[in-house]
Amino acid sequence: MPVERAIACGCFPAQKPEAEIASAMVELQALCRSAGAVVAGKTWQKRPAPDRRLLIGQGKVEEVRRLAAAQGADLVVFHNVLTTLQQRNLEDSLGLKVIDRSRLILDIFAARARSQEGKLQVELAQLLYLLPRLTGKGVTLSRLGGGIGTRGPGESKLESDRRQIKMKIARIRQKLKGVSRNRDLQRQNRRSLPVPLVSLVGYTSAGKSTLFKALTGENVFISQELFATLDPLLRRVDLHDAHPGYYFILSDTVGFIRDMPAELFISFTATLDEVRQADLVLHVVDLTHPDWPGQKNEVEKVLRQLEIDPARVIPVFNKIDLREDRESLAAVAGSGIYVSAMEKTGLAALKEEIFQRYFADYGAFTVVVADEQQLDALGRWAIVLEKNRVSEGFQAAVLCSLEKMLQFKETHGGAIR
Ligand SMILES: Nc1nc2c(ncn2[C@@H]2O[C@H](COP(=O)(O)OP(=O)(O)OP(=O)(O)O)[C@@H](O)[C@H]2O)c(=O)[nH]1
Ligand SMILES: [Mg+2]
Numbered sequence: 001m002p003v004e005r006a007i008a009c010g011c012f013p014a015q016k017p018e019a020e021i022a023s024a025m026v027e028l029q030a031l032c033r034s035a036g037a038v039v040a041g042k043t044w045q046k047r048p049a050p051d052r053r054l055l056i057g058q059g060k061v062e063e064v065r066r067l068a069a070a071q072g073a074d075l076v077v078f079h080n081v082l083t084t085l086q087q088r089n090l091e092d093s094l095g096l097k098v099i100d101r102s103r104l105i106l107d108i109f110a111a112r113a114r115s116q117e118g119k120l121q122v123e124l125a126q127l128l129y130l131l132p133r134l135t136g137k138g139v140t141l142s143r144l145g146g147g148i149g150t151r152g153p154g155e156s157k158l159e160s161d162r163r164q165i166k167m168k169i170a171r172i173r174q175k176l177k178g179v180s181r182n183r184d185l186q187r188q189n190r191r192s193l194p195v196p197l198v199s200l201v202g203y204t205s206a207g208k209s210t211l212f213k214a215l216t217g218e219n220v221f222i223s224q225e226l227f228a229t230l231d232p233l234l235r236r237v238d239l240h241d242a243h244p245g246y247y248f249i250l251s252d253t254v255g256f257i258r259d260m261p262a263e264l265f266i267s268f269t270a271t272l273d274e275v276r277q278a279d280l281v282l283h284v285v286d287l288t289h290p291d292w293p294g295q296k297n298e299v300e301k302v303l304r305q306l307e308i309d310p311a312r313v314i315p316v317f318n319k320i321d322l323r324e325d326r327e328s329l330a331a332v333a334g335s336g337i338y339v340s341a342m343e344k345t346g347l348a349a350l351k352e353e354i355f356q357r358y359f360a361d362y363g364a365f366t367v368v369v370a371d372e373q374q375l376d377a378l379g380r381w382a383i384v385l386e387k388n389r390v391s392e393g394f395q396a397a398v399l400c401s402l403e404k405m406l407q408f409k410e411t412h413g414g415a416i417r
Helices: 018-034 058-071 084-093 100-113 116-133 138-146 162-191 208-216 264-267 267-276 292-305 326-333 347-361 370-381 402-412
Strands: 005-013 039-045 077-078 097-100 197-202 233-236 245-253 280-286 315-316 360-370 381-390 394-399
Touching: 005 058, 018 039, 018 077, 018 100, 039 058, 058 084, 077 084, 077 315, 084 116, 097 100, 100 116, 100 264, 116 162, 116 264, 197 208, 197 267, 197 292, 208 245, 208 280, 208 315, 208 347, 208 402, 245 264, 245 370, 264 267, 280 292, 280 347, 292 360, 315 326, 315 347, 347 381, 360 402, 370 381, 370 394, 370 402
Parallel strands: 005 039, 005 077, 077 097, 197 245, 197 280, 280 315
Antiparallel strands: 233 245, 360 394, 381 394
């Protein structure tokens, strides 16, 4: 498939500020590029109300048609969610493939999905999107031809038959249940660790994966494209420089975006569960984005939907290397940790914040337990630094809070020295 050329188009309420329109159009173009298209042109229109049949006005449709012809465009991508009727009418009037932002985002996710779970989630989201839009047997999809908007995750091709789709949705939901049981098990194993699970969240392209890489040394996929990361990834981060023996588990997650298609949100609840289970959430904010406060709000909205306690969230303001006012940023952005994931500055302060939030009441203890079983149990309550065989069983040097230490003694026995 050759690179597709896209015209980005939007329709906005008359009272919407120009700056917000500009930022929505920039984001739409970034999404087009992330889907693998070249942006060949852009245009938008303010209207008191969207047209029921065409979304935009007849005159604007004509303008888009001429622009597309002049630029040799293959498709027109709309910022607005299109009804089946609008999509069909626009395709007829323009003589081109027409897709909306939701479909575009789903397409990007489809291309990115790697894990079995990710693929299933994306496929479910696509089918949920398609189902109410199918008017007859396979109409919507076949009209689109190939390319952007029609791709399924992995090798699978999107179905276009209503009855088949319903069956497939049921099948995928079933499969996802199995996968999520697996994930619950893994999570229980992780839960039995004595250290916090720390989750990275943030608007897409905020720099989560770059920060993940800076903290873990792990090679992860970092890109200017939106939604570079889809599958959650877990790694251990040591705090050894300042606090020997201490560590936490860090997870990189999928980026958020304004008006995330509802279908995606439903499908990704399992992945977002990862964030819900986290002891601490690092909310990465891209301070170089003109609308970073809006992006921050948007993410906070999602965190509220996930019922995450704001007390568990640490704001991490990123990309300070590109801010000329980096010395006085705290006055602008408020309390949080200021970092450059790229230059690896501010990481020590971030680690210290995590330490203070979770390990502040930890200290060193020596514990004597009777057998291997008790020793295993101890490892779920405390960080075991060292263990030695002694005449009474095992002696271990551990890091733990006094409270947890006493709880351990109560439930499992052993002696604390
Ligand atoms: N100048 C600068 N650029 C950065 C910094 N951190 C990340 N970037 C750039 O920002 C872009 C996005 O970075 P990623 O780490 O992929 O962002 P992400 O939040 O993981 O994005 P998604 O996975 O798409 O949600 C890349 O081009 C990075 O090189 C930083 O501290 N300074
Ligand atoms: Mg990423």
